[in-house]
Amino acid sequence: MSTKIYGAVAALSALALLTACTPTSDDPDATRNGAKTTAEAAADPVFRVGSVTAEAAESASESTSTSQPSEDATSTAQPSPATDAATAMPGAEDFGEVTESGDEIDLEAGQRIGISVENADLSDISVTEEAHPRIAHDPGTFFDASGTALESEEDAQAGSSTPSSTASGSSDDESTEESKGSDSESKDDAEAVSAPDDSAAWISTYGLAGDSEYTVKVTATAADGDEVDLDAMITVGASDGAPMSVRTTLADDQTVGVAAPIMLNFGSTVSEEFRDDVERRLSVKVTDEDGEEREVEGSWGWLYDDPQSRLHFRPKEFWPAHSKVSVDVPLKDVPTGENSVGQNDLTLDFEIGRKQVAKADVKTHRMTVTRDGKTVMDFPASLGAPKSPSYNGTHVVMSKAADYTMTSEQWDYETDVQWAVRIHNNGEFIHAAPWSAGVQGSQNVSHGCVNLTTARAKEYYDSAIFGDPVEITGSQVSLSTNDSDISDWVYSWDEWKKLSALD
Numbered sequence: 001m002s003t004k005i006y007g008a009v010a011a012l013s014a015l016a017l018l019t020a021c022t023p024t025s026d027d028p029d030a031t032r033n034g035a036k037t038t039a040e041a042a043a044d045p046v047f048r049v050g051s052v053t054a055e056a057a058e059s060a061s062e063s064t065s066t067s068q069p070s071e072d073a074t075s076t077a078q079p080s081p082a083t084d085a086a087t088a089m090p091g092a093e094d095f096g097e098v099t100e101s102g103d104e105i106d107l108e109a110g111q112r113i114g115i116s117v118e119n120a121d122l123s124d125i126s127v128t129e130e131a132h133p134r135i136a137h138d139p140g141t142f143f144d145a146s147g148t149a150l151e152s153e154e155d156a157q158a159g160s161s162t163p164s165s166t167a168s169g170s171s172d173d174e175s176t177e178e179s180k181g182s183d184s185e186s187k188d189d190a191e192a193v194s195a196p197d198d199s200a201a202w203i204s205t206y207g208l209a210g211d212s213e214y215t216v217k218v219t220a221t222a223a224d225g226d227e228v229d230l231d232a233m234i235t236v237g238a239s240d241g242a243p244m245s246v247r248t249t250l251a252d253d254q255t256v257g258v259a260a261p262i263m264l265n266f267g268s269t270v271s272e273e274f275r276d277d278v279e280r281r282l283s284v285k286v287t288d289e290d291g292e293e294r295e296v297e298g299s300w301g302w303l304y305d306d307p308q309s310r311l312h313f314r315p316k317e318f319w320p321a322h323s324k325v326s327v328d329v330p331l332k333d334v335p336t337g338e339n340s341v342g343q344n345d346l347t348l349d350f351e352i353g354r355k356q357v358a359k360a361d362v363k364t365h366r367m368t369v370t371r372d373g374k375t376v377m378d379f380p381a382s383l384g385a386p387k388s389p390s391y392n393g394t395h396v397v398m399s400k401a402a403d404y405t406m407t408s409e410q411w412d413y414e415t416d417v418q419w420a421v422r423i424h425n426n427g428e429f430i431h432a433a434p435w436s437a438g439v440q441g442s443q444n445v446s447h448g449c450v451n452l453t454t455a456r457a458k459e460y461y462d463s464a465i466f467g468d469p470v471e472i473t474g475s476q477v478s479l480s481t482n483d484s485d486i487s488d489w490v491y492s493w494d495e496w497k498k499l500s501a502l503d
Contacts, residue, residue, distance in 0.1 A: 050096015260467025
């Protein structure tokens, strides 16, 4: 279904029409000569780069195919005043002033970038935030000269479900410098968005972060087939919103299990209308031990506020073992609400270790552990009794302690245990329980935990790391997505994808 953008493209079309047809004097010859001169001048591509409000951009994408630019919009459109460095940038009605390569443009945080061209068709566009070259390109929305939104040939965006495709460029200095090259051969193809045929304008998908600089590279094709390039710099002033922190529970260089989610915790609540813009900026890159990129399907999901906002990333299946994961969270000065912005940027580089999976079966009373496909433990166990059952589902190793005091208000006990591995914050652990050694392998007598002998519990304890999956089966009850720090694997993949703020 096609869409229309009323103000920006309609005013631009009216502007071109008025410029070509308005007489410059009362002399008929002067009128004809002026029109001829204007027509000849119009043969050169004319670029405009300016700001488009988020409201105008959303209105463009939500307009129906029956919408048409109003007659008033055409009849009242006026040519833009002559440009100079001191002229303030207009609003969305005409994409700003004429822009030439080397121009520096000042825009405001939270707005979108609008780019248009006259007398040519857009070929490709890239917008790179200088401080964060790893962020994927901005897909934006293309429009033809009539204001109809065009379907892009690409569907790439940061934070998409394929992490290795979300990272464009590199964080090292050499790659960053190469990506800033001005000649066409040095353009980073991974950052350029190819324009559909007949593209005359483009509006960015991302809002502008405050206190930032963006490099804009545009290529357009004139009627004679010649390509014309535009390189410009956009500077965005600082925002006055209240700062909101973002942090993660993982640490750089930490080695985790194949079920470990990437967990971002915000200092307050991210407003729902800003979550898509936050999520679009995030990138996840997965490589093997030799640095070669790995294709891993995954998605971000906004979990229920607790009361602060929580945003997790999990792959569709477990992470591939022996991988490296790089995460870029460039949220400093990015709007997170009407009166709040990100306080800090965050980067994270961690490793996925061996694939170790523990499986405990309520019916067989056993726990097996496989490591990279090979069974390394097969222990008799005692799981939750019928009145206090263990829960079916994929649990995740959260923490462990050599000595731990188990307490329960529900069951009124306080017991010291050894080699305790927490697998859920509903009270489920794998731990030593010498008092049940006689029935391990034949009966379930625990309060929901997986009981092992002391020696066997220590063997598992020594092998477990954060993020290892523990799968429990055979019970009459299952895990829910409530009341858990890590419930990511309780969701089906289709359910998980619906937690993303992106369409």
